[in-house]
Amino acid sequence: MSHEVLDNIIAMAEDLRARADEAESLGRLPDDMAKGIRHAGTMRMLARKEYGGFEAHPRDFAQVVMKTGSIYGSAGWVSGIVGVHPWQLAFADPKVQEEVLGSDSDTWQASPYMPGGVAVPVEGGYVLSGRWQFSSGTDHCDWIFLGAMVGDKNGIPIMPPQSLHVIMPRADYSIIEDSWDVVGLRGTGSKDIVVTEQFIPDYRVMDGGKVIDGTAAEEYGVTETLYKMPWSTMFPLGITSATIGIAEGVLAAGVAYQRERVGATGTAIKDDPYTLHALGEAAAEIDASRQQVLTNVDRMWDRIEAGETITFEQRAEGRRNQTRAAWRAVRAADEIFDRSGGNALRMDNPLQRFWRDAHAGLHHAIHVSSIPYHSSALSSLGADPQGTLRIMI
Structure with a gap:
């Protein structure tokens, strides 16, 4: 399937080039350009087979992203960033995996991981507030990974700092429409995200430190090389x-x-x-x-x-x-x-x-x-x- 994805991107090349000016003007990928990338299969390359993914070798994913970027930079950028999120989702709580991909294996997830918010522990989860920049491709995503710091009851980050990766559905955050006016990668639509006192259940929260050092995948019990x-x-x-x-x-x-x-x-x-x-x-x-x-x-x-x-x-x-x-x-x-x-x-x-x-x-x-x-x-x-x-x- 990996070679088929690459072939699909190559087949789209002329359309990607032709629509680049439109994307620059919109400040995001046009809807049908995003739809074409979705159908090409890029965003499923690193996803679990259980949810329609290909569990591809990351070398193959990298080559697809490189090819897309060489045709139109913003399309390659969105493919690279959004396309890697199903990899992390693969060792999140099974309940949130099912929520995100259970009914649609082509559901896109945005980010960023920068700790732009503070999550205050409450019974059953956290209450999150904050603002994040640079959420690439966010207009075409229905879920998001957001970086946050654990805070005390007053919303002040605790020390030593403890980072979280919070997974949220589109209904729980706002996209700031006029927040992406830049000199390069204009078509990525890397807009700001705002969350105001939103409850996040425990199963949608990952320990950021454990994700980065590999402990999260180990605790999840993954056996596939890709997710290790x-x-x-x-x-x-x-x-x-x-x-x-x-x-x-x-x-x-x-x-x-x-x-x-x-x-x-x-x-x-x-x-x-x-x-x-x-x-x-x-x-x-x-x-x-x-x-x-x-x-x-x-x-x-x-x-x-x-x-x-x-x-x-x-x-x-x-x-x-x-x-x-x-x-x-x-x-x-x-x-x-x-x-x-x-x-x-x-x-x-x-x-x-x-x-x-x-x-x-x-x-x-x-x-x-x-x-x-x-x-x-x-x-x-x-x-x-x-x-x-x-x-x-």
Whole structure:
């Protein structure tokens, strides 16, 4: 089925390109574009077979997201972020799995995981309030994962902090319609979410720390390799794959644009050794980024298949590699764009949109390099990073 999903996305390519301007204007994916992606099967790739999912190898998921991003960046971004949520849902309470996917295996789930709210414990669950930014694809989602901190009776986060991942139906939160006006990834509709004193039953709440360190999946008793994969490999995978796919879009659009172009000096680009060198080097860097992300996934998968327990050092190494791959790809995209002349800036040139989207993708928190680099280096020296050095690892 994974190859069929990829074929479905490729078959949609012309329509995705043709509708990109409409999505940019709307500030979200058009309804029929989202419907096409839904029918392609991307969002079911990581879902349980029990609920119509494919339980695909995450490498296959990453390649579908990359291809989608290389065609239209915002479509790839939404596919990568929304598409990874069924993976986490697979080791949530069975009752909430049934609520979300029991009647419709194509039900989309949004996020974000940033701790934008405070959950106050009450009998049978929590009362949640807060505001969250960057809920990509949220207009097309009927459920959401939201990050929150446990609070005291006054709504003040307790110390030391305790993070939660809360799962909520669309009726229990509000989307702020005018909250997504940005320079890149305009079509993702990554709007703000507001929750006001909403009761959340216990079975719809996951311990955030246990999700990230793998304890949640272990306690759920999963046996499939897919659901034993680290959160710090899987959640960033959709985001980084989309960003690399967008960089591949920069490359493809740049090559197409340069094919018949004559530079400012009157020299055809085909005869300009400096530009050709830059294009060749950038293409190699983008491909290296792609291969590093895919190899990263394969390495984790193979360790789990072999019965190994993934260590914090290995998780930090994976995040280091994933983050570096994104930065390498976008920096290579800059080399392409910077040598494309003034007409690359025109809004009717798709090259500028890919370039804007690539940089927007690099601004996601998962691509901040400081903690993964620091933690990976420290771990390699035999230390055990603590506190903030374990965030999202």
